[in-house]
Amino acid sequence: MTVVHLRHAEPGLLVIAPDGAPLVTDAVPGLDALVLEVAGGHLSWNLLDNELVPGAVLDDVEAAQDWVWAVYGEEVALAVADNHARALTAVPARPESAAALRRLAYAHWASRWWPASTVDGIPALDPRLLHEEIEVLTEQCEMMVDERSREPVADVAETAEGDAESIGRSRGRAEDYALAAGGADSSDGLIVARGSGGWDWRRCPPGILDAGEQAVSWQVARAAGVSTVRVSVVAAPDCPRVVADHLRPYARVRSAGTEFTTPLHLSGDAWTGAVRIPGQSEISPEITVFVPGVGPADPVDESAVRDRIRRFARRRLTEPTGEPRLSAETDAAETDEDF
Numbered sequence: 001m002t003v004v005h006l007r008h009a010e011p012g013l014l015v016i017a018p019d020g021a022p023l024v025t026d027a028v029p030g031l032d033a034l035v036l037e038v039a040g041g042h043l044s045w046n047l048l049d050n051e052l053v054p055g056a057v058l059d060d061v062e063a064a065q066d067w068v069w070a071v072y073g074e075e076v077a078l079a080v081a082d083n084h085a086r087a088l089t090a091v092p093a094r095p096e097s098a099a100a101l102r103r104l105a106y107a108h109w110a111s112r113w114w115p116a117s118t119v120d121g122i123p124a125l126d127p128r129l130l131h132e133e134i135e136v137l138t139e140q141c142e143m144m145v146d147e148r149s150r151e152p153v154a155d156v157a158e159t160a161e162g163d164a165e166s167i168g169r170s171r172g173r174a175e176d177y178a179l180a181a182g183g184a185d186s187s188d189g190l191i192v193a194r195g196s197g198g199w200d201w202r203r204c205p206p207g208i209l210d211a212g213e214q215a216v217s218w219q220v221a222r223a224a225g226v227s228t229v230r231v232s233v234v235a236a237p238d239c240p241r242v243v244a245d246h247l248r249p250y251a252r253v254r255s256a257g258t259e260f261t262t263p264l265h266l267s268g269d270a271w272t273g274a275v276r277i278p279g280q281s282e283i284s285p286e287i288t289v290f291v292p293g294v295g296p297a298d299p300v301d302e303s304a305v306r307d308r309i310r311r312f313a314r315r316r317l318t319e320p321t322g323e324p325r326l327s328a329e330t331d332a333a334e335t336d337e338d339f
Contacts, residue, residue: 002053004072004090006079014058014080016072018090021055022046028296031113031201031305036105037146040064043071045102047109048312050322052098053090054105067144070094071101101144104137107326112206115310116237118269119212122313123335124238127207129328188230188274189223193283198303199233200288202295204249209271209289210234211310213303218287226276229253229285233264233271241266247291253277255285264289 002018009015009025017023022033024042029035032047040063043054054071058064061080069077073091092098107130116124138145198213209215215234220227231251243266253260253275264271315321317333325333 002051002090003087004053004076005085005087006076007085009057012059014061014083015056016058016068016076016080016090017055018051018053020046021051023055024057028300031302032309034102034105034109036101036108038064038067038101038144039146040067043101043105045105047106048308052092052095052102054098054102067097067101070097070144097141097144100137100140103323103326104134104141104145107134107137110326110328113201113309114206115201115211115306115313116207117210117212117215117234117310118237119210119215119234120310120314122211122310122317123332124207124236125326125328126331127238127328129331130326133327188221188228189226191219191221192227194219195284197287198306200290200295200299200302201306202299202302203288203290204294205247205291207236207238207240208243208247208249208291209239210236211306213306213310216287216289218285220283220285226278227255228274228276229255229260229287230274231262231264231272231287231289233289235266235269235271239266246293249289249291251275252288252290253285254288 004016004018007015013025015023015025022030022044024035024044026033029044030046034045034047036043040060041056041058043056045051045054056064056068056071058068058080061083065077065081068080070093073089073093076088076090079086079088110125111127111130111134114125115122194217196214196217199209199216201211210233212234216231217233218229218231220229222228231253233249233251249264249271251262251264251273253262255277256279258277260275260277262273262275264273316325316329
């Protein structure tokens with residue numbers, strides 16, 4: 001049994017939610033929020049807990065009545081019909097339906113946020129297996145999901161130029177990747193600084209960049225009064241060999257109060273680029289990697305939640321979690337030893 005609170009949000013919206021549940025009305029939904037569009041509203045769960053009962057935001061109470069009963073039970077369904085705000089006890093009338101909805105939301109989440117990383121040893125999920133399972137789960141939940149949840153989730157491979165034969169997965173191993181750019185290359189002069197770090201997952205579609213927190217590396221070299229900042233980002237394990245122009249990433253370099261932007265180009269298993277800065281640049285420039293038009297303009301530091309999601313993904317592939325794996329996760333776990 002779970003206590004939920006029935007309340008009115010902005011005009012026309014009714015909220016049903018356990019304490020702390022993510023909601024689509026949140027200013028910035030978390031990276032760890034599972035969201036599913038259903039008839040008459042949206043459901044949401046937290047990825048990192050095992051709570052079966054979701055938060056819900058209803059914009060059409062009549063359309064939502066069937067699944068409200070299944071997911072929250074009779075007491076909550078009657079309260080929704082009466083439209084009275086109060087605390088209630090949720091007991092799903094059809095726990096199997098509630099579980100299928102959460103699993104469908106998780107499958108959609110995995111198609112967007114699964115942290116595939118050669119650096120961290122987390123293999124990519126096969127998008128075709130994911131899409132097939134989403135279709136099966138959608139059919140199981142057909143009386144509850146919104147028609148828009150039936151649309152296939154696009155992956156980078158589908159937007160790449162060329163046919164399927166032009167798409168291949170990187171087979172590199174985590175230990176093959178140095179975490180600082182440049183190495184022995186000193187053609188730009190004396191290397192005065194180097195470093196590595198992560199990138200904001202909201203700023204790039206899936207399947208392009210490695211999701212590791214050390215996937216971005218940079219070095220600063222100086223020669224003849226010019227500083228050259230070279231940036232390298234490990235490509236995602238399932239990055240296609242050819243990526244459409246509108247999906248190609250850029251690097252923004254902020255140094256000494258000045259901002260420079262350069263496109264990154266895929267070479268082997270890394271996206272690389274460089275900017276030249278006249279004069280003596282800062283020893284530690286600020287590096288931002290992004291795809292134009294993707295994500296928020298003013299991102300916040302989400303490195304802690306990214307780390308929790310990576311640990312979650314590793315557990316899903318290596319340990320019993322109490323929840324059955326998706327077929328794509330089973331496939332990834334079987335090939336994980338060779339990753």
